[in-house]
Amino acid sequence: MILDSELILNPDGSIFHLHLKPGQVADTVILVGDPNRVNIIESFLSNVEVKVSNREYVCVTGMYNNTRITVVSTGVGIGNIDIVMNELDALVNIDFEKRKIKDTLKTLNFIRIGTSGSLQKDIPVNSFVISQKSIGFDNLLCFYDKHETIENKEFKTAFKSHLGASNLFFSPYVIDASKTLFNKLNSSKTFSGITITSPGFYVPQGRELRLKAKLENINEKLSSFKYNDFRIANYEMESSAMYGLSKLLNHKALAICLIIANRLNKNANENYREQVKELISYVLNKITNE
Numbered sequence: 519m520i521l522d523s524e525l526i527l528n529p530d531g532s533i534f535h536l537h538l539k540p541g542q543v544a545d546t547v548i549l550v551g552d553p554n555r556v557n558i559i560e561s562f563l564s565n566v567e568v569k570v571s572n573r574e575y576v577c578v579t580g581m582y583n584n585t586r587i588t589v590v591s592t593g594v595g596i597g598n599i600d601i602v603m604n605e606l607d608a609l610v611n612i613d614f615e616k617r618k619i620k621d622t623l624k625t626l627n628f629i630r631i632g633t634s635g636s637l638q639k640d641i642p643v644n645s646f647v648i649s650q651k652s653i654g655f656d657n658l659l660c661f662y663d664k665h666e667t668i669e670n671k672e673f674k675t676a677f678k679s680h681l682g683a684s685n686l687f688f689s690p691y692v693i694d695a696s697k698t699l700f701n702k703l704n705s706s707k708t709f710s711g712i713t714i715t716s717p718g719f720y721v722p723q724g725r726e727l728r729l730k731a732k733l734e735n736i737n738e739k740l741s742s743f744k745y746n747d748f749r750i751a752n753y754e755m756e757s758s759a760m761y762g763l764s765k766l767l768n769h770k771a772l773a774i775c776l777i778i779a780n781r782l783n784k785n786a787n788e789n790y791r792e793q794v795k796e797l798i799s800y801v802l803n804k805i806t807n808e
């Protein structure tokens with residue numbers, strides 16, 4: 519029996535933060551950072567059956583090409599991913615009446631459509647980048663039991679030694695994306711590679727305004743890492759925990775991001791609404807095309 523204090527439900531029976539009720543979540547879930555992006559995706563959907571919002575979490579369920587899709591905004595950062603992944607999983611895999619884990623568990627497909635900073639000169643602004651692996655600089659997964667069992671350890675050792683393991687004051691973890699989702703979304707229109715999930719936008723991504731970084735030249739160090747044909751493609755702030763919690767809960771996850779800044783070429787596109795729409799349309803067509 520899962521107690522009230524552990525699984526908090528609102529008086530209307532919806533889950534604490536997302537305000538969704540069981541039955542309102544589709545098997546395919548799109549996660550976005552920006553709540554306004556949910557409205558853009560909603561404009562592509564038909565038969566919208568659910569629209570609820572609370573704090574930064576806006577949730578919509580509707581149809582695209584005969585596929586039921588739920589869209590949820592996560593806001594910025596890893597703490598929100600902990601909330602969103604646990605609550606979406608609870609909505610499909612916990613019986614809210616009996617407060618018990620269901621006997622038959624569901625696997626959801628999570629696709630994150632994000633924005634991102636490129637760490638390679640030849641991945642320009644406006645590119646679409648798929649995160650084949652995500653390296654978390656955020657430590658969230660370390661709090662979860664058995665997280666070691668889903669990590670890519672070989673990769674982690676190589677990466678830590680590249681950064682200088684003895685200097686590290688945090689514990690990077692490496693998690694692979696779902697290969698099934700990668701095969702669905704990968705095409706000649708996309709770049710792919712490793713993504714760094716950063717716990718911050720400024721100094722942790724090498725942006726020094728008034729404060730200096732402890733790890734000097736972090737962007738150059740990251741962009742020069744190579745292992746088994748993989749290189750680091752980009753920065754964002756959510757995919758490592760999304761991948762890690764998906765794996766631990768037996769869901770599938772993949773992140774695809776629009777590059778809005780190139781950290782090495784030092785340029786940015788701050789007016790990216792049209793490109794985000796293109797990415798949304800690309801993803802919706804790929805995931806609903808059997």
Ligand SMILES: O=P(O)(O)O[C@H]1O[C@H](CO)[C@@H](O)[C@H]1O
Nearest residue numbers: 550551552594632633754755
């Ligand atoms: O555009 P979203 O999906 O929010 O993604 C990126 O943008 C935010 C930072 O500006 C972070 O959440 C980062 O991951």
Ligand SMILES: O=c1cc[nH]c(=O)[nH]1
Nearest residue numbers: 633634635753754779
């Ligand atoms: O540079 C960037 C751009 C978007 N999101 C990030 O996390 N970093």
